[in-house]
Structures are given as C-alpha cells and as structure tokens.
Amino acid sequence: MPDYKSCLANPQWGGRFAGGPADIMRDINASIGFDQRLWRQDIRGSLAHAKMLAHVGILSPEDAKAIEDGLNAIATDIAEGRFEFSAALEDIHMNIEALLSEKIGEAGKRLHTARSRNDQVATDFRLWTRDAIDGLSAQVSSLMRALAQRAREHAATPMPGFTHLQVAQPITFGHHLLAYVEMLARDKGRLEDARARLNECPLGSAALAGTSFPIDREMTARALGFDRPTRNSLDAVSDRDFALEYLSALNLLAMHLSRLAEEIVIWCSAPFQFVTLSDAFTTGSSIMPQKRNPDAAELIRAKIGRISGDYLSLLMVMKGLPLAYAKDSQEDKEPVFDATEAATLSLAAMEGMIHDLRAAPEAMRHYAAAGFSTATDLADWLVRALKLPFRTAHHITGQLVSIAERKKLDLAELSLAEMQDVAPEIHEGVFGVLTVESSLASRRSFGGTAPENVAREAQRWCDILGEE
Ligand code: ARG
Numbered sequence: 001m002p003d004y005k006s007c008l009a010n011p012q013w014g015g016r017f018a019g020g021p022a023d024i025m026r027d028i029n030a031s032i033g034f035d036q037r038l039w040r041q042d043i044r045g046s047l048a049h050a051k052m053l054a055h056v057g058i059l060s061p062e063d064a065k066a067i068e069d070g071l072n073a074i075a076t077d078i079a080e081g082r083f084e085f086s087a088a089l090e091d092i093h094m095n096i097e098a099l100l101s102e103k104i105g106e107a108g109k110r111l112h113t114a115r116s117r118n119d120q121v122a123t124d125f126r127l128w129t130r131d132a133i134d135g136l137s138a139q140v141s142s143l144m145r146a147l148a149q150r151a152r153e154h155a156a157t158p159m160p161g162f163t164h165l166q167v168a169q170p171i172t173f174g175h176h177l178l179a180y181v182e183m184l185a186r187d188k189g190r191l192e193d194a195r196a197r198l199n200e201c202p203l204g205s206a207a208l209a210g211t212s213f214p215i216d217r218e219m220t221a222r223a224l225g226f227d228r229p230t231r232n233s234l235d236a237v238s239d240r241d242f243a244l245e246y247l248s249a250l251n252l253l254a255m256h257l258s259r260l261a262e263e264i265v266i267w268c269s270a271p272f273q274f275v276t277l278s279d280a281f282t283t284g285s286s287i288m289p290q291k292r293n294p295d296a297a298e299l300i301r302a303k304i305g306r307i308s309g310d311y312l313s314l315l316m317v318m319k320g321l322p323l324a325y326a327k328d329s330q331e332d333k334e335p336v337f338d339a340t341e342a343a344t345l346s347l348a349a350m351e352g353m354i355h356d357l358r359a360a361p362e363a364m365r366h367y368a369a370a371g372f373s374t375a376t377d378l379a380d381w382l383v384r385a386l387k388l389p390f391r392t393a394h395h396i397t398g399q400l401v402s403i404a405e406r407k408k409l410d411l412a413e414l415s416l417a418e419m420q421d422v423a424p425e426i427h428e429g430v431f432g433v434l435t436v437e438s439s440l441a442s443r444r445s446f447g448g449t450a451p452e453n454v455a456r457e458a459q460r461w462c463d464i465l466g467e468e
Pocket of ligand 1: 031035091092117118121325327329330331
C-alpha cells in the first residue's frame with residue numbers, strides 16, 4: 001500500500017478542501033510510485049526557474065539562494081536514499097516542493113510562482129526523454145561499432161544469403177552484419193530527429209494560459225539546454241507527441257533488434273551451427289544437460305512486444321484528449337520508462353552477444369555453396385559471354401539446375417558436354433564463375449557483397465564510429 005503522510009487535505013492546495021481524499025482516490029491519483037524517476041530533472045527545472053525568477057526580480061536574491069541550497073540538499077538526500085517519498089503528496093513535484101518548504105520555510109513556498117505542475121511536468125518529462133535518447137543513442141553507436149568490427153573481421157567469410165529463408169546467393173558474413181549497421185544508423189538518426197524536435201522548453205506556460213509575471217522564458221530554456229521556449233502555452237502543457245515520437249523510434253529499433261535476434265537464434269541452432277554464443281549470453285537447461293540456449297537473443301526478439309504495447313498505450317491515452325492538460329497525461333510516463341528500460345537492456349545484451357560470438361566459417365561456406373547458389377552467376381555469364389538475352393539465359397540455367405539436381409551434382413560438377421547438350425555455345429570459361437569465391441568477388445557493384453567492398457565499408461564504419 002502507498003505510504004500516506006497524513007489523512008488531511010493536501011498541504012499544496014488544502015485551502016478550499018475541508019477533508020482529505022478517499023484512500024482509493026489517493027491510490028488512483030498518486031504518481032510518485034513511478035514519477036520519482038524524474039527527480040533529477042525536477043530539481044534541475046526548479047533551479048533554473050528560481051534563478052530566472054530572481055533575475056527578473058520576482059524572487060529576492062536571498063530567497064533564490066535559500067531555494068538553490070535547499071534543492072541541492074534535497075538532491076543529495078534523494079541520491080543517498082534519505083528521502084521518503086509520500087503518496088499523500090501525489091507526485092515528484094509536490095514531494096520535492098513540500099520538503100523544500102519544510103527545510104527552508106517561507107522561501108520554499110515562493111518557488112511555485114509563475115509556474116504550474118502542468119508546465120513543470122512537461123518540462124521534466126522532456127528533459128528525461130532527452131537524457132534517455134542521449135543514452136540510447138550512445139548505446140546504438142556502441143552496438144554499431146561491435147557489428148562493424150566483426151564485419152571487418154569477416155569481410156571475406158562466405159555465408160549463404162537467403163531469400164524466403166532458402167539459400168539464394170553467396171554473400172559474406174561481414175556484409176550481413178553491415179546490413180544491421182545500416183538499420184541501426186537509421187534508428188540513431190530517428191532518435192536524433194526526435195531529440196531535435198522535442199528540444200523546446202514548456203516552462204513558463206504555467207497551467208495553460210501563460211502567466212502575468214514578467215518571466216524570461218528564453219533564460220530558463222537556455223539554462224536547461226533547450227533550443228528555445230515553446231510558442232503556444234496550450235500546446236506546451238498538453239503535447240506528448242515528443243514521447244510518442246521517441247517511442248515510435250524505439251519501435252523501429254526494437255524491430256531491428258528482434259530481426260537480428262531471430263537470426264542469431266537460427267544461426268546457433270543445431271541444423272545451422274553458423275555461430276556459437278558465449279557462456280556469458282546463454283543458459284543451460286535444468287533437464288537437458290547438453291543444452292545451450294540463446295535466451296538473451298530470444299528475450300531481445302520478444303521485447304518488441306512490450307515496446308509496441310507501450311507506444312500503443314500512450315497513443316490511446318492521448319487520443320481524443322481535449323486541450324489543454326488533463327490528468328490522463330499522467331499515464332504518459334510508465335510506457336516511456338518501460339520501453340526505455342527494455343531498449344537499454346536489449347542493446348546491451350545484443351552488443352555483448354555480437355562481441356562474444358564465434359563464427360563457424362566452414363559451416364557457412366558449406367551452405368553458401370548449397371542449393372545451386374551460383375545459378376545466377378551462370379545465367380549472368382551466359383548473358384555476358386554468349387550475349388544471350390537474360391530471359392533465355394535464365395531458362396537455360398534452369399534446365400542445367402534440373403539436370404544437376406537429378407544427378408545429385410553441383411553446377412560446377414556438371415561436365416562441359418552435359419552443359420553443351422542444353423546450350424552448345426557454352427565453353428570452358430563457364431567454370432570460372434561457378435564457385436562461391438568467384439561469385440562473391442564478382443559482386444562489386446556499389447553496395448554489393450564482394451569482400452573488397454565489405455572490407456572497405458566495414459572500415460568506413462569503424463572510422464566513423466571510432467575504435468574502442
Ligand atoms: N503528476 C502530474 C502528471 O504527471 C503532474 C501534473 C498535475 N497537474 C494537475 N493539473 N493536476 O501529469
């Protein structure tokens with residue numbers, strides 16, 4: 001049960017209330033259970049607000065100093081676990097303000113001049129989301145670096161490239177890993193875009209209409225690292241699309257991580273054995289002693305479930321909300337906290353797995369050659385060397401594949417005579433394009449899988465991301 005400091009009317013607004021709220025009212029109303037995570041941002045916002053109030057002459061320098069010292073002391077109390085959060089005081093804003101007044105008296109009661117919890121929470125939450133974006137963006141870079149380094153190591157390691165999860169054409173393992181670096185680079189770009197758009201300061205919008213006090217909103221915006229103050233007070237206190245935009249960026253990130261996680265699960269399964277995961281990122285089975293399970297990958301694969309649920313929760317909370325602030329908005333925080341935690345854990349675990357995994361080049365090379373994976377190379381050769389139209393070349397190759405399939409041979413194992421039975425113009429030159437290595441080496445088009453391309457791209461990413 002929440003801890004209630006008193007059963008009397010809330011000290012922050014008790015003036016017009018004769019009695020306290022019903023227990024159940026406190027339970028449904030209190031957000032301190034989760035919004036205590038905003039304490040750093042709340043104190044930061046209050047420090048900036050108090051300084052500005054003193055600057056424009058609304059607060060005396062003495063009161064501003066007392067407030068600053070008081071808030072700093074509260075920050076230390078909270079950081080050191082000495083602060084007892086009270087559900088009777090509802091949320092982080094009133095908890096801190098009440099303690100400030102308790103500590104410094106009268107001056108503490110002046111802090112809330114020219115602001116409301118509506119602009120306060122909107123500011124705190126933007127600051128929190130901005131910090132979360134910065135943390136995640138650094139983590140994404142770090143995962144990209146791990147992938148790029150492994151890609152550089154495996155720039156020439158053949159593996160089967162799949163379409164429909166059927167062996168399609170040979171690629172390199174490095175090329176496959178770099179595909180995820182590209183995805184993550186876009187994810188990072190989306191996080192940065194969201195950051196740029198959210199970086200406006202709501203503080204000073206007050207409850208909804210602005211304030212009659214001569215405040216300096218540019219000053220608080222600057223002090224809090226925002227690019228500018230928000231331009232419309234109604235929008236500022238009610239907008240939560242910065243949080244939704246952040247969550248939608250996390251959704252795409254989580255989707256990408258889930259795809260990579262699924263590939264890892266496939267790659268380390270017995271029929272594939274393309275990679276082995278380290279002990280650090282696998283678990284055993286309580287009954288089957290031989291098992292090494294890719295639990296971390298499976299959990300990352302699953303996190304998209306809660307992250308997309310978080311996005312939808314907030315989207316539904318905001319849908320149809322009339323302007324300006326409504327208490328519904330208090331429901332904005334848990335989904336954002338939850339998704340942030342899931343993404344943070346997923347990125348850390350994925351980076352660990354990528355860093356540690358051991359590739360099995362022999363197994364990958366074996367399947368890279370399986371399933372007539374160089375059939376396209378043969379068709380391309382017929383076009384290049386014999387000047388056949390691609391459609392005709394495709395047809396001839398299809399016939400050769402079916403002969404090889406019947407004889408249980410690889411394309412390279414067919415004799416020249418067998419090939420000439422299908423197309424008499426075929427000559428010895430064809431054998432130069434049928435191996436995995438020749439196929440790989442030929443894919444030199446921009447963005448293609450040729451080892452020299454991959455090595456260059458991997459190095460490019462390593463340079464951009466910096467070596468660790
Ligand atoms: N705890 C509230 C929230 O998170 C703070 C704002 C409360 N504003 C109000 N008008 N009751 O939304």
